[in-house]
Amino acid sequence: MLAGATGDLGGRIVKHLRQRGAIVRALVRAGSAAPAVASLREQGATIIEVDFNDEAQLTKACSGATCVVSAVSGLREVIVEMQTRLLQAAVAAGVPRFIPSDYCIDYTKLPVGSNRNLDLRREFSERLDKAPIRATSILNGMFSDLLTGQAPVILFKFKRVVYWGNADQALDFTTTEDTAAFTAAAALDATTPRFLRVAGEVATIRGLQVVASAVTGEQFRLFRVGGLGAFGTLIKVTRALMPTSDDVFPPWQGMQYLHNMFSGLPKLEPLDNARYPDIRWTPVREVLANREQVPE
Structure with missing residues (x-):
């Protein structure tokens, strides 16, 4: 299941999940008429409209999923609060794995206050680490695009x-497309560690x-x-x-x-580029x- 599927990265993750034969549920805001929704349907994703403020709806949407992937973008209300509701829903539904919306440099090595957006990811990461669910963050440096x-x-x-x-x-650089391909592979891999680090170059x-x-x-x-x-x-x-x-x-x-x-x-090391040999x-x-x- 994927949240943030109507965004650029999220849409690419859906594409790569489908190419790997995965059944994909894409969570979208109720009433969303974004052109990306039609594209997701064409790719074979099941569209589930939800109120992201309603944890009961999110829990129902998560039921039966093997991994919740987040590719949302925003500030505190999204990265911390909304992802926390999604996390709680995943736990309540018994989902075994969660991939948060990180996709960045290694914020774990940075001092607090040096980057507002990464501080929010760090804050959510602390909540994620306390939850009874296996988590994997994808770190990819800067999008080379x-x-x-x-x-x-x-x-x-x-x-x-x-x-x-x-x-x-x-410096670490990875294209959005390659990040999506790696994330899709990781989402289908039940053995992923807490962090995976990649750099296209x-x-x-x-x-x-x-x-x-x-x-x-x-x-x-x-x-x-x-x-x-x-x-x-x-x-x-x-x-x-x-x-x-x-x-x-x-x-x-x-x-x-x-x-x-x-x-x-925040230099990424060691790199996990070789984990999925089919990715170029x-x-x-x-x-x-x-x-x-x-x-x-």
Whole structure:
């Protein structure tokens, strides 16, 4: 059973579960008319409409499931409170396994307060560890798809690779598609440990410079903005100046994520890439080569 199936990652997880022959129930909000719902039906998923605030409905929906997979996105109300209701429902229904919506760098190695969104995952993780259910978190670093434009690291227009700190720091990248494929395999594997760590590619900033230059045929240069201390100060100033909002990914949140990665603290190790040999990991070079070209 999967919550968050109408999102990008969730929809991909459903696809890979179905490709592996799994029977999939997709939980969606009652009355949802999202185009993704029709796509889920076409893939063979059973759509179950629920009120995510109603634990009794969630418990009924979980009945008979072998694993509850969460791919929801949001802030406290979703990551902590709603997932807690889903967890309690899974326990009440006797579901043996639960995969939370983590899909990130290793937040267990980060100091509290260094990343708002990951602090929420840590808080839910503490609740999950106290529940009588087997849990497995999937940690995949940064979605490498973000390197094609959303993450301000490779600036194609200016032929620059931007970074703070050390250009030789190892960084973990995995495509959304590969993360979904691995999660689907893990959901059907009754022997998974508490954490599984994967990286489609481990690259440094210097490595990204080489790849970007090779893919575009133009010379990219490194641009070191400053040290991590200065980056941390900039994040605090940016957050203080921005009005309070319910945005899941305000600019300062992305900055926190990059600061975490550049620090090296949440580096994933050991990697579990070989656990499911049928999964082919997509290199960063391929992601950049397939990016949509935009006018400069």
